[in-house]
Amino acid sequence: MRRKISIVLTIWSVAFSALLLTGCNTSRRIETAAIIENVSVNRQDGEIIYTFYRLTDDEKPWGVDVRADSLEEACALAEESYIPHFSLAKLELLMIDEDVYEEVMESDIDFISTRPSFSPIAYVTLCDDKTMESFRENNRAQRVIEEQLILLKNHNPDVSINYLSIFNQFAREGEESFTVPFVSSEKELKVSEFEIRRKK
């Protein structure tokens, strides 16, 4: 009996000490982890800017701007230079400016679909410059957009509002276009449908 106990104890102590020494202790602690809630992409001074907004209940969103050509590059830069321990698992909204969607949308959606760290049910919208500005200023804008996205989806099930469905539309053969939501700044924020013609 004593031998049994000593064997079990030895195995457990070795396992625990090894776990501590080799990785599990480098976990993301809740207070230090930066949970990214939204990402926006727009153009400033001719360069593409990815803005990572952290989860907060402040009035004004707290975002970090990263200059990059794609989301993949932006994520790598953000992890290294700006936001250590950042997590995209709770990403809720990816906003792409209408000026840059042609350049980044395909590669970004492609990148997101290969990463297990992304939440695949995050909303994806196109928007205009003013919407982007208002989003920077007010944290309430996200809720308004999400509510309107759900309304839009209820009216028209063919609109792809999250990147899982966008990706599936995108990857489907034989279809020449797909529809995504577009947020315009008319009368606060208004969401309408936007058809994207696929490149042949």
Next chain:
Amino acid sequence: MQARIKFSSKRFLLALMLCACSIILLQNDDLAADTSFTFQLLGILGGLSVCFVLFLPSLFIKIRTDGDVLQLAERCTPRAKLPLAAVYSCCFVYTALYFLLPYTEMFHTKYFPEASPCLITVVLLACCVYAACKGVNVISRFGVFLFAFALLTNILMFGGSVSEVDWGHCTFALRGDAGEFLQNTVYFVTPAFIIPIFACLSGCVSNFRLRQPVFALVFTGIKYAAVIFFICFALGDYSRRQGFQTFLLSRVAHFSTFAGIESFYLALSTMAVFMILSLLLCCITKSVGRSGELRPIILFTGIILALDVAATYLDPVREVLTNPLLFVVLTVIPAAVIPMIWYFIGRKSNAPKN
């Protein structure tokens, strides 16, 4: 003492059914990519039909002798004990690694990239040793709780994915060729690993009915079909971009703002692998004739661990240990070939002598 009591065959088959159902949680691009949902259903049907055929010899032994193949072999041919033990333990070790390796890979790639896969194995195996010492009766009791948890997880996973199903593109056309059908069928023969477990341990259960394994296979088929349906129509093309499609399904599942169902997936797959490994360790000790003893359990756990470490660092070893065809061969031998041989030997020795 509880280890010596015969327990309900229903519960044993429930535990085996859970094991069979749960392995689809570790599905990692094992199915032919360009086949349609309906074509994959045919694969399920084909695979599970093969499983049923493989089940028959051990079922006959159980029905005719109320014992298992090991008991029959010991009675008819005591000299064959050693080679039989060697074949069975070899097959069970291979099966254990066949499921352990994808599990550690899934855990390592999806949850804890920083943690060493070998350490995950060490801790998991330590827990399995404890469970195996308690015996198959206790493990099957644990299966009752696991069944309740699996039911909850599946409801959450499927219920939460319904909103993402692309009903507009739900087609039931047949798309695929013979080679792809064979590939899918080979994958869906994987649940046959429960047959050697049944063949080894069925001696300790009572009130066995033929409908029990049939129900287990049918339920497994329904579960597979449900998973494949949601992977095809909720995840669609997205599922081909990443491995471990069932993990993705749990990731996508959500009820309004309530998400995080992958935590249930992690718990279910961990408990399922824990139960599979514990049952296999029980089978190994039974086949070497020392049920519930700590020493053989530790010895074979050590072998499994050593092979797991080798497979983690050496790709050729990994390829051998995760080869589906080899797995099928090593399942068919203890599941059907050996029971069939001893079934006929048993009949011959029991036949009235003129």
Next chain:
Amino acid sequence: MKYSVVEIKTNLERQFAQSADLTVRELTLNSDACVKALVLTMEGLVDKEQLAQSVINPLLPCEFGSMAPSAVAECVFRSVIASSDVTELETIDELITYLTSGFAVLAIDGAEKMYAVGVQGYAFRGVSEPESEVVQRGSREGFSEPLRVNMSLIRRRVKSPELVFEQMTVGSDSRTQLMLCYLQSKVSRELLATLKERLNSCDLETVLASGYLSDYLEDRQTSRLFSGVGISERPDTVCGKLTEGRIAVIVDGTPAVIIVPRLFVEEFQGVDDYSNRTYYAAFVRVIKYISFFTAVFLPGLYVALAQFHPEYFPTWLLISTSESLAKTPFPVTAEVLGITLVYEIMKEAGLRIPKSLGHAVSIVGALVIGESAVTAGIISSSTLMVVATAAICSYVTSSLYPPIMMLRFILIAVGGLTGLWGITLATAVILISMCSKTSLGVPYMSSLAPFSFKRMRDVFIRASWKQLARHTIRVQRFPETEVTDAGKN
């Protein structure tokens, strides 16, 4: 064997080493041979008035003439002693047992037997409601310390001749009396024999409470985290269990009666469940199960999520939790472990503190330590809330408090080290350990695993009495029980 009163007196005085509470009254009976007699009592254990009325007063004027000592003794037993409770004793050991239990022992010189007369009259706590098992609708009576009083409380409820009390003695020094109590038509003889064997194997010198015997009644090689030995202070609970074929062990000097076998699902059944409406009883049962799981898992899950998977928190909770945790200096695992430990210390202090000081201590505990620590930023409010919720939930099934407390600490440590994965594995190991446990051969998790659909009517719900009455429950008939049903032999 004929006894000499001189020998008995000398023997007792030697054994009791001139103990001050041993009272020896020597009498000379009214006979031709002047036969001597001894009335032996223990000071404070007998009612002197009753002793005088039932033994001494009738004995002294009695004339025995030329009767031989054995005939005198027989005559005293048959016609003189004015008590209904008289037991014949044959050995000195028996004499000592009865003497120390409050009987008066009458020994007649040259007789072959001695007589123990029930004249107990010691002070004891009256029958009152047990504090640990309070009910809303039901009897307010609880067991008390004297064995005979407890026996009467059971007998008053079960008037059947099937109810048997079987006496045993344990403890080489304390010689504590036990009563095995069972219904002969319902109990398994094998179960009874096993219980007696285990009680006989008890080699303790003193047995002062029923808890001393628990270890001896547990099955070997099964987990000791959960107890396979039930304890109740309520006679109605014990009577209910006896009808299911269980055995009660009443230990003299303690109001806690042992009931074996004990199953896990019984921890969630209360006396009130059977008096309340069925839907309400079912609701209470579900609440109890939820509380049990909350008490065990909540702190561990909180630590695991905060440490490893913050994204699984709902957004609104994540913000407030991360903000409050960010202000504290300790890692969340250390914080939860620390607060849980402090809570256990405060609970122990609260149990033992004089009642007059209790109020002051609770103010210090709740306000000074709790609120000030949060205000000062030493602990976070979310952690405090989690630990407090788990602590409150653990009292819903108070009989399970020790395993709940132990499991909570284990799961906090495991969750802090390995996250949800570790908690899952630990849960699997705990379940395996619970499933392997037996209580006198009956699987501890019976009804759940081995699963019994029939028994479900009294597990998560409580079916109506009409439905419950349709099936008789016998523990020995539970699936996979090691003892056999040999009730009707």
